[in-house]
Amino acid sequence: MLKAGSGICDARRSLAAPVICVHMAEHDPQHIAFPKLDDGQIAALAEIAVRRRLRDGEALFQAGESDFGFFVVLSGAVEIIEPSSGDPRTVTVHQPGEFTGDVDTLTGRSTAVSAVARGDTEVLEVSSDDIRRILSEWPTLGERILQAFITRRELLVASGFLGLRVIGSGTSRDTFRIREFLARNQVPFTWIDTDTDPRVGELLRRFGLSEADTPVVAYGSRPLLRNPTTRQVAEVVGLRRALAQKVYDLVIVGAGPAGLGAAVYGSSEGLSTVVLDEDAPGGQAGASSKIENYLGFPTGISGAELAGRATLQAQKFGTWFSTPSVVAGLEFRNGHSVLRLDDGERVSARSILIATGADYRRLDVPGRDRFEGVGVYYAATPTEA
Ligand SMILES: Cc1cc2nc3c(=O)[nH]c(=O)nc-3n(C[C@H](O)[C@H](O)[C@H](O)COP(=O)(O)OP(=O)(O)OC[C@H]3O[C@@H](n4cnc5c(N)ncnc54)[C@H](O)[C@@H]3O)c2cc1C
Structure with a gap:
């Protein structure tokens, strides 16, 4: 075409x-x-936004930050810079009428890019809560912004974006654990295999490390993580953050298709909704290379894509996700349900929905657990390949 x-x-x-x-x-x-908003759309946004003036070179946000607003350029320009390769490159320069942001504006995860004013610049700043509201309540404008966010992420990944780096051996269980967690949570990353990549020795030396420190996770200018726990990785990329000390309308345990469906319907009805999953959105379906019998997808859809779409749809309506969050207990206090996570964190809810699916029986073979992730797998996605 x-x-x-x-x-x-x-x-x-x-x-x-x-x-x-x-x-x-x-x-x-x-x-x-990279669409341009028309005068009517900008005027409507101006009603709920704050005007900000910036000097040349002033940053609106930096790669690695999370929970900032959405900016529409009124005059001047805003350069978007992607620093993950260590050699910052310009992704685009937003002109008047254009706006910043990508899917992480909705997910609340750390952003992959920085934004810097070029020349004297004036912007409208819309809060992340208001932008979510616009996406679900202003159909024409909302659709335009959401399509732009999704397409920007696709273009960024296709442009050779390195993102977070995982340096470790293909025969290491911990390397597999981290790669699998990032892939299933759809965090773009680059895996550098210490067994086959000739650049590794030099790379590790540059970071002052040896192979004994691997797997190593490098993310922007943050301190390197040496064989981090899954939770440490999740905290760095913004997948796992402390939940609000409030009573949520609905807490869903399990982000398989059932939990994701409930999240879309709950949050689209205005319920404050949280989804907790011990692993990643998608559940068992996330491990399927192609689902042929899901309603509405006549040519089939991969489990990863189904999970990604459903997660974004729920986030658009304000659902909050937290992974990895293992629910370990349930109590009832003052008329509310209180869920206890395995690390002691507690979440209160007016209603809970438990959608924890099924656990597969594992092979009853001595020593099997030693080989899980290094030869014994329970899915056939690109990570296992
Ligand atoms: C490889 C594969 C391919 C498949 N292909 C198809 C197909 O083509 N068509 C089809 O109809 N079905 C298919 N299935 C089955 C389908 O995926 C399941 O029926 C469906 O995923 C069940 O959805 P669910 O939401 O009920 O539970 P699940 O998908 O099992 O999700 C449950 C979620 O709960 C989480 N969880 C569990 N316990 C806790 C806890 N204590 N705390 C926090 N989180 C927890 C889990 O991590 C998981 O993400 C496939 C399954 C697999 C494994």
Whole structure:
């Protein structure tokens, strides 16, 4: 398919075929990822936003930060910089009418990019709560922003984005544990295999490490993590954060298809909703390479994609996810349910929904557990391959 912005389309435009190119531009990922808001949309956002003036070089947010707003450029420009390779590169420069953000504006995870004002710049800042509200309550504008967020992430990953680095052996259980956790939680990362990658020795030396320290997780300018627990990795990327000390309307235990469905319906009805999962959204379905019998997907869908879409849909309506969060106990106090996590954290709820699915029986073979993650697997996704 031709795309606007490709040489052929530009040539056709000069051959006076503008209608074809305008139509095709609607399908161009660049066009979808970086749309301009019209005056009416900017005026509507201005009603709920704060105006901010920035000097040249002033940062709006830095890679690694989380929970900041959504910015619309009114004048000047905002450069988006991706620093994960150690050699910062420009992703785009937002012009007046354009806006910042990607899916992590909704997930609350740490952002992969930094944003810096170029020239004297004025922006509208919309809070992350308000942007979620807009996505679910203002259909036309909400859809435009959400499509842009999703497409930006796809373009970033396709552009060779390195993201978080996991340095470790393909025959190490801990390396597999971390890779599997990141992949199932859809955190972009690059795995550097110490067994096969010739750059490894040099890379480890540069960080002042040896192979004995692996697996090592490197994330932006943060301190390196040496053989971290899954929870430490989750905290660094923003998947696991302390939950609010309040009574939630609905707490869902388990983020398989059942839990994700309940999260979408609960939060879209305005319930304050939290989903706790000991591993990642998707549950068993997340391990399926193709699901052919899920309603609404006539050509099938991979479990990872189904989980990713459902998670984003729930987050759009304000659902809060926390992984890994292992629910270890349930008590009833003052008319509320209180769930206890395995690390002692407690979450209170007016109603709870337990959707913990099934545990598969494992092979009854001596020493099996030593080989789980290093030869014995329970799924066939790219991580296991
Ligand atoms: C490889 C594979 C392929 C499959 N393919 C298909 C298919 O093509 N079509 C089909 O119809 N079905 C398929 N299935 C079955 C389907 O995936 C399941 O029926 C479905 O996932 C069940 O959904 P669920 O939400 O009830 O539970 P689950 O998917 O089991 O999710 C339960 C979730 O609860 C979490 N959890 C459990 N205990 C706790 C706790 N104490 N604290 C916190 N979290 C907890 C788990 O981590 C898990 O994420 C497949 C299953 C697998 C494994």
